[in-house]
Amino acid sequence: MRNITLKSTLYILVVISAIAWFTLAYFGGLDLSKVDDFFGLIPKVVTIDLLVVAVFVKWGWKLKIFRGWLVPFPxxxxxxxxxxxxxxKNPKTGEKPLPIPVMLTVKQSFFHIHCMMLTSEMESSSYSEGFLIEPDRQIKTLAYSYSSKSRLSLNERSIPHDGTAVFKIIEKPKQKLVGRYWTERLTKGEIALEHHAKEILDELPEELGEHPVTEDENRR
Incomplete structure (x- = not known):
């Protein structure tokens, strides 16, 4: 897949350069068969190429028209x-918690992606991230390692720790991330997420409800 997108990128740059060369020559009244006219356009063509690349890296890569053949990741x-x-398992009760409401926020550019996961009790921040995209094998995966810390008052039962999360990326019919995680505390589990909003939210939507462990403790 990487080889395919690399070839596509090179082909596009060659086409853009050729179009720029002939356009500049046409409007500048230059003869490309002359060495001075041909090579004299190199600085301008390179500038145009760099501008096109900059626009693509900033905004263009998000367009669906480039997905797959030029941009391998969603x-x-x-x-x-x-x-x-x-x-x-809760050390006080010995029981597993009910499903825990969670929000994952993703900040992604063409070259980088960062993930922040939040519950009402903890937050985790990724420090190593990557995609595994293999369309021929029907594999679309996001994986990252993270550091997690809970609210200071909860350190007794939820100590800071590192872990890894791996998500299968589902784009049709709805955008979803479904995966699993494991931690150095020797805990593990599954995570199921749906895309909620394009903006980065600062806290969990109220409709998700409280953390089940917090809720149980508040009842006592």
């Missing part, structure tokens, strides 16, 4: 909401 920018299904 645009995941925005806020995703759903639930964590954890095998963690």
């Amino acid at each position: 645009d995941l920018n925005g806020s995703w909401i759903g639930f964590i299904y954890s095998d963690w």
Whole structure:
């Protein structure tokens, strides 16, 4: 897949350069058969190429027309909401929690992606991220490693830790991220998310409800 997109990128740059060369020569009244006229356009053509690349890297890569053949990965920018299904057991009750409301926010550019996961009790921030995209094998995956920390008052039962999350990317019929995670605390679980908004939200939507462990403790 990487080889395909690299070839596509090179072909497009060659076409853009050729169009720029002939257009500048036409409107400048130049004869490209002359060495001085031909090579004299190099600085201008390079400038046009760089401008086109800059626009593409900033905005163009998000357009669906480029998806697959030029841009191998999807645009995941925005806020995703759903639930964590954890095998963690509450040390006070020895029971697994009910599904935990969660939000994943994704900030993505052409060269980088950062993920922040939030529940009402903790937040985790990614520090190593990557896509595995293999259309022929029907594989579309986002994976990242993260550091997680809970509210200070909860450190006794939820200590800071690192972990890894791997999501299958589902684009049709609805955008979803479905995957699993595991941590150095030897806990693991599944996560199911749906795309909620293009903007980055600062806190969980109220309709998701409270963290089930917090809710149980508040009842006591």
